[in-house]
Amino acid sequence: MCVLYPDLLGTYGDGGNGLVMAERARRRGIDVTLVEVGIGDAVPVANLYLMGGGEDGPQRLAADLLRLSIFGGAVRDGAHVVAVCAGLQILGETFCIEGNDQYEGLGMVAAVTTRGERRAVGELAVRVGTNLLVGFENHGGQTSLGGLAPLGTVTKGRGNDGRVDGYRTKNIWATYAHGPVLAMNPWLADEVLSSLIGTPLEPLHTAADLLYRERCRVLDS
Amino acid sequence: MAQGSKLRHVVASGALRAVNALSRWSGRGSGTVAGGRVGLKIAPDLATVLTKDRTVVLVSGTNGKTTTTSMVATGWGGEVTTNQTGANMPAGHVAALVGGRSTNVALEVDEAWLAKTARTTDPRVIVLLNLSRDQLDRANEVRQMAERWRTMLTASTSPTLVVVANANDPLIVYAAETSARPLWCDVPTTWLADAVSCPKCTLAISHVGTSWHCSCGFAKPLAITTTLRDELVVDGEMVELELAMPGEFNRSNAAMALTALHAVHVELQGAATRINALQSVVGRFSVRRWRGHSLQLLLAKNPSGFASMLATLAPNEADVWVAINARIADGRDPSWLYDVPFELLRGHTVYCLGERRLDLATRLDYAQVAYEIVDDETSLPSSKATIALLANYTAFSDWLARSQA
Structure with a gap:
C-alpha cells in the first residue's frame, strides 16, 4: 500500500487513510507494507495507492511527478486507487489551479474539474448503494464526469456538483470527502480491501463502528 | 480633526464601554466583543484613532499567539494595554484599546485579520510566530495565509515597522522577506509538515541540520536572535531564559517576545526576569x-x-x-x-x-x-x-x- 506524496497531497489528515487500510488488513492477518512516497522518491509498484487533498501549487507538482512515474501503468494493470479531493481531480482530464487556469491531469478517467462558484466547506453525506458515506469536504472544484459512474448520490453537501459525489471505476474509488474518509466509513475501507484480496471479509469490530453510527445519526436526518 | 468626527469617536468609545459594562453586569458575556462591535458600528475607524500616539506590538501566527502576547505585555513592565481574553479580532481590539490607558499596546491578532489590523493600528512591531494547518474549514489553506501576509508587508509604507519573524518556518520567511526591516529569530520549530514543498517554487525544501534551503535559492535568512540550550542571544546580548512555563515552544515564544521588546527599546534583562516568572496564561499550563x-x-x-x-x-x-x-x-x-x-x-x-x-x-x-x-x-x-x-x-x-x- 502506497500513500502518494503526503508532502503535497496531505492537507486534511489524508495520511489517515493509509493507516486505516494497513491496520484493517493486519488485524485480519493480511501481511501489508505501507510506504509513503515523498517528492524525491520513485513511485513503487503497489496493490493500492492512496491520494489526498492539496493546495494549488503542490497539486500541480504532484500531477507532474505522477505523469513521469509508473503510476499510470500500474493502475492500468489493475492496482487499486482511493483518491480524495485533489487526488480525485488529478486523475481526470483537466483541473483548475491558481484562479481559472486549466491544468492537464493524468487523463486516466473522463472527469473534468472547473472552479465552482463558491468553495464547498462542510459536512458531506453520500448514498452509495445501501451504505451512507459520511465525511467533510473543503474544496473549490466542480467536477463533471462525462460518462463516468459517480461514487454515489449526495444527500448533504456538494460533492462534484451538488447531485453526485466522486466517481467509481473497477479499481478506482474517488470522493470529495477528505481526510480520514476510510476511518469514518469502515465499510468503504473493507470494500476496497475485499476487492484487493478477492474474497469477502469477516466483520472487524472497532471504535470506528461507533463513530460511523454516530455520524450517520447526525448527517442522515 | 473635524469636530463632528471627534464627537463620533467619543460617542463610539462611550457606547463601547456602556455595552461591555452591561454585558458583564448581566452575566451574559465577558464583556469585550459586544461593545467593540457597537463601537466599530458608530466609528469604523475607531482603532486608528485609539492607537494614535501609542506604541503598538501585534502578535500573530498559528500557535503561541496568546502566550507570546502575554509575554510581550508582562516583559514590557508596568501597565500595558492588551487583549488578555483572547478576543483577537477588531471588536476585541477596540474594546481593549478603550479599556486600557497605557500607551504601550500588545495585541494578539487572528491570522485572517492581521492585514486589516496592521492597516488600522500603525504598529511599530509585528511578530510572526509560525504558520501551520489549523481550522482549515475556516481559513482554507495555509499557503494562502502566507501569501496574504506577504502582500500586506510588501505594500506597507510605514517608515518604522519592524517585523519579528521565525527564520525556521519557511512559510513565515516567505511572508516576511519583503518587509523593509525584518528581525529574524532562529528559534526551535518542530512542525514543518506544511512547508515541505517550497512556498516559492513548490520543489522540495532541503533541511540540513538547523538550516534549510531550496534549489530555487529560497533559504533560511541570517538571524539576529538565536537560542542555544538555556541561552538566548538577542542582537548580541546574552539573556538567561529560565521559564516557569514548560515546553520548548514556550522558549521560542519568549525569544520572539524579547526580540519585539528589544525593538521598542525595552531593557532585555529586566524583561526576561519578568517573563521567566510567568506561571500560566489564561489557564494554560495551570x-x-x-x-x-x-x-x-x-x-x-x-x-x-x-x-x-x-x-x-x-x-x-x-x-x-x-x-x-x-x-x-x-x-x-x-x-x-x-x-x-x-x-x-x-x-x-x-x-x-x-x-x-x-x-x-x-x-x-x-x-x-x-x-x-x-x-x-x-x-x-x-x-x-x-x-x-x-x-x-x-x-x-x-x-x-x-x-x-
Missing part, C-alpha cells in the same frame, strides 16, 4: 482541581500544537485525558486528528472526552494506543498524581470553567 482530581490543563488545538504538547508529557504518566470538540471556534472538521502523532502515547491509557470523543477513540485505536471512551465523566478513575488533560479550544474553556484553582 493545575486545577475537579471532583477530587488534580489536572494540568494543556491547550492543544491543532497538529503542531498537539505535537509540541505531547512532547512535554512525562513518559511514565499512566493516564492522559484528552478532550476534543468540533464547534465553530475549534474548526468543524476534526480530520486534523490524523495529523497528530498520537502514536507517542503508546504505553499510556487515554481517556477520550468531549463531543468528538469517538473521532478521537477511532484515531487512537488505529494508532494502537489504549483508550477508554468516557460517556459518563463521574466514572473517571481517581488518581493521586496530577493528570495531564489536553484539550482543544472550546473543550479547554469548558474544563477551565468547571474546575477550580
Whole structure:
C-alpha cells in the first residue's frame, strides 16, 4: 500500500487513510507494507495507492511527478486507487489551479474539474448503494464526469456538483470527502480491501463502528 | 480633526464601554466583543484613532499567539494595554484599546485579520510566530495565509515597522522577506509538515541540520536572535531564559517576545526576569482541581500544537485525558486528528472526552494506543498524581470553567 506524496497531497489528515487500510488488513492477518512516497522518491509498484487533498501549487507538482512515474501503468494493470479531493481531480482530464487556469491531469478517467462558484466547506453525506458515506469536504472544484459512474448520490453537501459525489471505476474509488474518509466509513475501507484480496471479509469490530453510527445519526436526518 | 468626527469617536468609545459594562453586569458575556462591535458600528475607524500616539506590538501566527502576547505585555513592565481574553479580532481590539490607558499596546491578532489590523493600528512591531494547518474549514489553506501576509508587508509604507519573524518556518520567511526591516529569530520549530514543498517554487525544501534551503535559492535568512540550550542571544546580548512555563515552544515564544521588546527599546534583562516568572496564561499550563482530581490543563488545538504538547508529557504518566470538540471556534472538521502523532502515547491509557470523543477513540485505536471512551465523566478513575488533560479550544474553556484553582 502506497500513500502518494503526503508532502503535497496531505492537507486534511489524508495520511489517515493509509493507516486505516494497513491496520484493517493486519488485524485480519493480511501481511501489508505501507510506504509513503515523498517528492524525491520513485513511485513503487503497489496493490493500492492512496491520494489526498492539496493546495494549488503542490497539486500541480504532484500531477507532474505522477505523469513521469509508473503510476499510470500500474493502475492500468489493475492496482487499486482511493483518491480524495485533489487526488480525485488529478486523475481526470483537466483541473483548475491558481484562479481559472486549466491544468492537464493524468487523463486516466473522463472527469473534468472547473472552479465552482463558491468553495464547498462542510459536512458531506453520500448514498452509495445501501451504505451512507459520511465525511467533510473543503474544496473549490466542480467536477463533471462525462460518462463516468459517480461514487454515489449526495444527500448533504456538494460533492462534484451538488447531485453526485466522486466517481467509481473497477479499481478506482474517488470522493470529495477528505481526510480520514476510510476511518469514518469502515465499510468503504473493507470494500476496497475485499476487492484487493478477492474474497469477502469477516466483520472487524472497532471504535470506528461507533463513530460511523454516530455520524450517520447526525448527517442522515 | 473635524469636530463632528471627534464627537463620533467619543460617542463610539462611550457606547463601547456602556455595552461591555452591561454585558458583564448581566452575566451574559465577558464583556469585550459586544461593545467593540457597537463601537466599530458608530466609528469604523475607531482603532486608528485609539492607537494614535501609542506604541503598538501585534502578535500573530498559528500557535503561541496568546502566550507570546502575554509575554510581550508582562516583559514590557508596568501597565500595558492588551487583549488578555483572547478576543483577537477588531471588536476585541477596540474594546481593549478603550479599556486600557497605557500607551504601550500588545495585541494578539487572528491570522485572517492581521492585514486589516496592521492597516488600522500603525504598529511599530509585528511578530510572526509560525504558520501551520489549523481550522482549515475556516481559513482554507495555509499557503494562502502566507501569501496574504506577504502582500500586506510588501505594500506597507510605514517608515518604522519592524517585523519579528521565525527564520525556521519557511512559510513565515516567505511572508516576511519583503518587509523593509525584518528581525529574524532562529528559534526551535518542530512542525514543518506544511512547508515541505517550497512556498516559492513548490520543489522540495532541503533541511540540513538547523538550516534549510531550496534549489530555487529560497533559504533560511541570517538571524539576529538565536537560542542555544538555556541561552538566548538577542542582537548580541546574552539573556538567561529560565521559564516557569514548560515546553520548548514556550522558549521560542519568549525569544520572539524579547526580540519585539528589544525593538521598542525595552531593557532585555529586566524583561526576561519578568517573563521567566510567568506561571500560566489564561489557564494554560495551570493545575486545577475537579471532583477530587488534580489536572494540568494543556491547550492543544491543532497538529503542531498537539505535537509540541505531547512532547512535554512525562513518559511514565499512566493516564492522559484528552478532550476534543468540533464547534465553530475549534474548526468543524476534526480530520486534523490524523495529523497528530498520537502514536507517542503508546504505553499510556487515554481517556477520550468531549463531543468528538469517538473521532478521537477511532484515531487512537488505529494508532494502537489504549483508550477508554468516557460517556459518563463521574466514572473517571481517581488518581493521586496530577493528570495531564489536553484539550482543544472550546473543550479547554469548558474544563477551565468547571474546575477550580
